[in-house]
Amino acid sequence: MQSSDGSAGPLVGLRVLELAGLGPAPHAAMVLADLGADVVRVERPFGRALRFGPEDATDIVRRGRRSVFADLKESEGRALVRALAARADVLIEGLRPGVAERLGVGPEDCGRDNPGLVYARVTGWGQDGPLAQDPGHDLNYIGLTGLLHAMGGRAGGPPPPPLNLVGDFGGGSMLLVIGVLAALWERSRSGSGQVVDSAMVDGTALLGQMTYALRGMGEWSDERSANLLDGAAPFYDTYECGDGKYVAVAALEPQFFAALLEGLGIAGAHLSAQGDRGGWPALRARFARRFASRTRDEWAAHFAGTDACVTPVLTFTEAGAHPHVVARSTLIEVDGILQAAPAPRFSRTPNRRPSAPGAPGADTESVLRDWGVGSPAATSAVRARPRAR
Numbered sequence: 001m002q003s004s005d006g007s008a009g010p011l012v013g014l015r016v017l018e019l020a021g022l023g024p025a026p027h028a029a030m031v032l033a034d035l036g037a038d039v040v041r042v043e044r045p046f047g048r049a050l051r052f053g054p055e056d057a058t059d060i061v062r063r064g065r066r067s068v069f070a071d072l073k074e075s076e077g078r079a080l081v082r083a084l085a086a087r088a089d090v091l092i093e094g095l096r097p098g099v100a101e102r103l104g105v106g107p108e109d110c111g112r113d114n115p116g117l118v119y120a121r122v123t124g125w126g127q128d129g130p131l132a133q134d135p136g137h138d139l140n141y142i143g144l145t146g147l148l149h150a151m152g153g154r155a156g157g158p159p160p161p162p163l164n165l166v167g168d169f170g171g172g173s174m175l176l177v178i179g180v181l182a183a184l185w186e187r188s189r190s191g192s193g194q195v196v197d198s199a200m201v202d203g204t205a206l207l208g209q210m211t212y213a214l215r216g217m218g219e220w221s222d223e224r225s226a227n228l229l230d231g232a233a234p235f236y237d238t239y240e241c242g243d244g245k246y247v248a249v250a251a252l253e254p255q256f257f258a259a260l261l262e263g264l265g266i267a268g269a270h271l272s273a274q275g276d277r278g279g280w281p282a283l284r285a286r287f288a289r290r291f292a293s294r295t296r297d298e299w300a301a302h303f304a305g306t307d308a309c310v311t312p313v314l315t316f317t318e319a320g321a322h323p324h325v326v327a328r329s330t331l332i333e334v335d336g337i338l339q340a341a342p343a344p345r346f347s348r349t350p351n352r353r354p355s356a357p358g359a360p361g362a363d364t365e366s367v368l369r370d371w372g373v374g375s376p377a378a379t380s381a382v383r384a385r386p387r388a389r
Contacts, residue, residue, distance in 0.1 A: 002180035008352040009036020024172030025094030034342030039065035043360040045322040066363030117193040126199030138164035155225040171203025234284035245296035246313040
């Protein structure tokens with residue numbers, strides 16, 4: 001399915017207004033744009049926005065959408081945002097609670113002329129609660145849920161900072177996208193929009209539900225490196241190979257464990273049962289010696305096509321060249337920059353190939369025309385040149 005402008009994806013025809021920010025809000029807007037939505041990003045013409053390159057040209061999280069400038073500290077800029085919001089299905093913002101209201105672009109301001117607007121807000125701590133006004137980042141949010149402690153590496157040391165996937169983009173962006181789609185589904189029946197409050201601390205806790213379930217069943221300890229999935233089990237861990245590179249081993253089920261032993265050439269040896277925790281240290285030592293006897297790629301080739309669940313641990317550069325990643329186009333190049341392809345995939349309405357991010361504010365005329373925003377105040381605001389930074 002394609003729209004009149006040639007775009008594709010299941011969300012063709014959906015209009016999304018994004019107030020420029022960092023982290024999960026632009027990531028959620030990118031996902032919606034990947035799926036076919038017409039996303040317009042409202043850029044701040046000046047300020048302390050984080051820049052990644054000339055005109056943000058290399059910030060690929062900005063891909064796939066158009067942008068305009070609006071100074072929300074000026075009445076013309078606020079008028080522009082409200083005019084665009086009046087024509088949008090969804091507005092996404094990641095400001096600290098209360099800031100959008102003080103700027104005059106909060107849910108009540110924008111919903112006055114558009115009662116069907118889904119106003120999607122993503123913050124670290126949520127719109128209320130004792131920490132709502134406190135600053136923070138991914139590490140803070142996941143630390144408060146217990147998950148940072150649980151996935152914090154080996155016992156006996158401080159939890160190392162993981163990549164900001166769980167809080168920012170899992171608990172924040174992905175839960176925001178789910179909330180937007182759920183609110184749109186509800187609007188299709190009620191005709192009314194609503195506010196979606198996506199807090200990274202809430203989303204992180206939800207992502208950890210399986211771990212909380214195991215803990216509730218008495219099968220997960222607060223002690224690190226003492227549980228099935230946190231590195232305690234020798235058959236669910238990473239091992240260094242003879243060339244200093246690593247393999248990932250995830251042979252949890254008995255049949256996969258048997259295939260692992262067979263592949264390592266120790267199936268007939270005297271070994272403890274898989275579930276015998278007392279025998280895990282000796283089993284780990286034996287695995288480590290075997291994996292150290294060959295290079296990572298030799299082991300990857302050796303286990304290819306087996307059920308042992310042994311795969312190479314790749315760098316970003318290596319991942320882009322892996323045959324499976326290449327075959328599925330999981331990673332693609334756009335203007336020479338390696339990046340994730342849109343996901344998930346659809347049988348009837350395939351996603352469009354994403355376009356590279358353009359210069360901030362470069363789409364003034366097309367947005368005004370396509371969204372039907374033509375009032376003098378809005379037009380002058382969107383055409384204004386950005387202030388010098």
